[in-house]
Amino acid sequence: MKRLLAVTAVIALLASMAFAATQDFGKFTMDVPDGWTATQDGASAIIVKNDNTASLSITVAPTGGNSVKDLADAFAAECQKSYAKVDTPAADADGDYVWDMVNNQGVSSRAILSVEGDQYVFILITGAEVAGDEISAMLASFKDK
Secondary structure, three states, X not given: OHHHHHHHHHHHHHHHHOOOEEEEOOOEEEEEXXXXXXXXXXXXXXXXXXXXOOEEEEEEEEOOOOOHHHHHHHHHHHHOOOOOEEOOOEEOOOOOEEEEXXXXXXXXXXXXXXXXXXXXXXXXXXXXXXHHHHHHHHHHHOEEO
């Protein structure tokens, strides 16, 4: 039974991504599945599930010479202006900084900040509990240009 459920989950993921279209966001490309709408605002790509239950935002921009920790602290401080609860950013095993937030309506988001060379990638994920497979597939398709 567990094997059948695992196979069914894989088939469902493949089926949902089978209708994805690769979109160009300037500094990167990513597959955006049907049922999601992608827009670009400057250096940020905002991808929202059409039923508004989940979203993914990715920003790629220069670090301006700042360290990943300094950038994470600055982003978290900025998030405190619009979120009811913002955890302190913490470095993971890869040196990326991760923190969780909850808005005034009780909706949780996760922020991830990574630096490579003189560029940072800031990822904000909301609704992973309802669209985790689709979000994971989109992030797996991310290709830096």
